[in-house]
Amino acid sequence: MKSSIHEKLSLGEDLMQQLAEIRSYLHQNPELSFQEYQTSSYIVSWLEKWGIPHRRFGETGVVVDLVGNGEEGPHIGVRADIDALPIEEKTELLFASKQPGVMHACGHDGHTTILLGTVYQLYQLKSEWRGRVRCIFQPGEEADGAAQQMIEQGVLENPPVNGMLALHLWPHLPFGSVGVRTGAITASCDDFRIEIEGKGGHSARPHHAVDAIAISSQILQALSLLVTKSTNPVDPVVIHVGKIQGGTANNIVADRVVLEGTTRTVSRETRKRLRSQFITLVEGIAEAYGARAKIMYPDGLPPVINDPLLTDCVKQCAGDLLGDSSVYVLLEPSMGADDFGAFAEQVPSTYFRLGIQQTDRPVYDLHHPQFQFDQEIIPIGVKLFTHTVLTLLDKGEIETC
Known part of the structure; x- marks a missing residue:
């Protein structure tokens, strides 16, 4: 044969x-x-x-x-x-x-x-x-x-x-x-861009400002938990932030930070769920600290x-x-x-x-x-x-x- x-x-x-x-x-x-x-x-x-x-x-x-x-x-x-x-x-x-x-x-x-x-x-x-x-x-x-x-x-x-x-x-x-x-x-590949809009100010008076860098750090930690604690361990998910831009000087509270990254999933259902949870989480953290999150999360590759x-x-x-x-x-x-x-x-x-x-x-x-x-x-x-x-x-x- x-x-x-x-x-x-x-x-x-x-x-x-x-x-x-x-x-x-x-x-x-x-x-x-x-x-x-x-x-x-x-x-x-x-x-x-x-x-x-x-x-x-x-x-x-x-x-x-x-x-x-x-x-x-x-x-x-x-x-x-x-x-x-x-x-x-x-x-x-x-x-x-x-x-x-x-x-x-x-x-x-x-x-x-x-x-x-x-x-x-x-x-x-x-x-x-x-x-x-x-x-x-x-x-x-x-x-x-x-x-x-x-x-x-x-x-x-x-x-x-x-x-x-x-x-x-x-x-x-x-x-x-x-x-x-x-x-x-x-896997799927969906790229995202998060813009955190806070309020600038002097580092000596942080209570008069809304620190976009500090808020971004909270978002980074929360995204890692979204993978480890909100996803079935046998259902692979990746959330990666590969680019962060923000701040102008060491003694100024940053009013704006941009984070860019990608998400990967192997399930169509998980991909849909992750997107919804991601947006809710990021917007919620920004709002809790008095900032605003602008999120771009278009559909990428299935x-x-x-x-x-x-x-x-x-x-x-x-x-x-x-x-x-x-x-x-x-x-x-x-x-x-x-x-x-x-x-x-x-x-x-x-x-x-x-x-x-x-x-x-x-x-x-x-x-x-x-x-x-x-x-x-x-x-x-x-x-x-x-x-x-x-x-x-x-x-x-x-x-x-």
Whole structure:
């Protein structure tokens, strides 16, 4: 069974060389969120070279709709993010970034290359499957709202997508292995800004003032208690304040302090509850000391909640290709975030990890200036995406996978 799958999904030498060229180019020419004009044009150039129909989506997105031998059947979506980060690269790769202060430090160049290879393979095999596949090259994953914007613009419609797949290269799993998890695999990410308005005065007469710094310290302590004493210990919650600004001199009572931070949860219900408690708590403390709190707490990224049946399908397909010993069931979610959660809120979805850790070289985490991966992971990703999509299409209905 495994040998026949490998034979069917084999990538020819020409395609392997093309994918290596694509990854090198993308890594050398990274672009920040919503500025991926050159990146999307490069994606289009390969689709045109291969004769594969496609369409632009928004300013910098690209969508490929593939139709098999008959339209009846599931409609599967596959997503890759295409943007880079504002990080100065320090890898010393031969194809290191040419853009000062911009780097593919999160593996999106690999994700894009893997999806291009998947598009090519599915297009070549289209006479062997029925149904539809929508491949989405998504801009702006590193900026809030990109996936949500595409959804609002109809990327999951006409015809409706029945299920979504995505992967992320992962430096915390052995090279070529796969990590899967049912339920939450990444956390929500909601950024906040609190402005405490007190009353300035002289430090010799604090009773005539309202000290915004002292009130902010009370808020910081109360927020930590909100995590430790108001949340189920087995339901992960993070409240982090990473920036505080306030005060003008050592003998002046500060009239204004600004705190900025982020909250993370893995449950949609906890996310909603936390927001309500957070606002009530902060406003209450400020009011109790005679100050006023202005709070900005917009909805950010939802958690990625994996569908059990789709996740099981990825697990089975990874076992077919790589062997069961290379498939890891992740015991806990990451408190990092990915806007793929917006897709997962709309349709059954699964998001899995593709390991890139190698024992013979240093391991650098995502968003590190020395982050890199071996390009040999790309054909593994292509085969895994392709095999999973074909398996889902062959089932006839996603619900029965």
